[in-house]
Amino acid sequence: MGNAKRRSMAFLRMHPYCCFCGGQTLATTRDHWPSRALFDSRQSPEGYEFPACEACNRLSSQSEAIFVMFCRLVRPMVNGQFDSQTDRLIRALAEQHPELSQSLISRPIEVRRYLREKGLTLNAGTTTHGLGLVNLEHPDIGKAFETYFLKLALALHYKHTASILSQGGGVSLNVWSNADSAKEVPTEAFGPYLKARASLTRQKVDLSGQFVYEWNADTTTGTVSLFWIIFPGAFAALASVAADRQTLVKHLPANSVFPPFSPHPQVPR
Ligand SMILES: [Zn+2]
Numbered sequence: 440m441g442n443a444k445r446r447s448m449a450f451l452r453m454h455p456y457c458c459f460c461g462g463q464t465l466a467t468t469r470d471h472w473p474s475r476a477l478f479d480s481r482q483s484p485e486g487y488e489f490p491a492c493e494a495c496n497r498l499s500s501q502s503e504a505i506f507v508m509f510c511r512l513v514r515p516m517v518n519g520q521f522d523s524q525t526d527r528l529i530r531a532l533a534e535q536h537p538e539l540s541q542s543l544i545s546r547p548i549e550v551r552r553y554l555r556e557k558g559l560t561l562n563a564g565t566t567t568h569g570l571g572l573v574n575l576e577h578p579d580i581g582k583a584f585e586t587y588f589l590k591l592a593l594a595l596h597y598k599h600t601a602s603i604l605s606q607g608g609g610v611s612l613n614v615w616s617n618a619d620s621a622k623e624v625p626t627e628a629f630g631p632y633l634k635a636r637a638s639l640t641r642q643k644v645d646l647s648g649q650f651v652y653e654w655n656a657d658t659t660t661g662t663v664s665l666f667w668i669i670f671p672g673a674f675a676a677l678a679s680v681a682a683d684r685q686t687l688v689k690h691l692p693a694n695s696v697f698p699p700f701s702p703h704p705q706v707p708r
Pocket residue numbers: 457458459460464491492493494495496700703
């Protein structure tokens with residue numbers, strides 16, 4: 440048996456149940472989340488591996504592909520690495536997913552019009568060249584992002600409370616993109632509830648320029664948690680997790696509250 444296989448089996452012994460579909464299904468895979476594809480050179484943070492059943496692992500792959508593509512497209516705006524590779528990605532997006540490419544505002548004239556309409560100004564030193572804004576109102580994009588952040592919230596809830604959210608639980612999600620002005624994010628409303636900032640590293644290299652979050656959780660009961668998640672320069676989301684979905688539905692718009700992934704028939708090992 441190879442080392443990777445041995446590590447995987449040891450991991451699944453410690454984390455026997457899938458943390459995404461209610462806690463009744465045995466996990467068969469180690470799922471890196473956020474996905475490794477999102478990070479430069481696939482260097483994802485240590486300690487972000489989660490137990491998943493086959494179905495939950497597969498379920499997110501389409502959403503993952505869309506999320507990662509958009510993240511990689513718009514990130515150059517902050518780190519100034521807009522290059523021929525990004526250009527190729529934009530062209531590939533337009534050819535393969537013409538319906539999704541409408542969500543990306545990337546032609547300088549459109550970017551300028553959009554910024555004007557929103558009353559936004561560019562950061563000093565930034566030009567409209569290479570600036571990609573993502574409009575999340577397209578239904579396919581919205582769905583993909585919901586799935587991506589829902590899975591991330593379920594994973595982080597498990598990590599910080601050691602509890603799997605059951606089928607009666609819920610996650611409320613608000614997602615923003617770089618096309619939203621900072622004024623649209625009510626940080627003063629939820630900021631005081633956040634208690635800690637995650638430290639995200641691989642081999643002591645700080646990865647918070649690519650992914651970072653602040654959080655709070657009831658670690659005693661494992662019943663509630665809150666995450667303010669940022670993919671710098673690209674997307675951000677606020678996720679509230681509660682073991683009783685009704686408490687969220689009572690206070691928040693019902694279309695922003697999601698149950699965990701559907702349970703999957705048990706596959707004997
Ligand atoms: Zn599952």
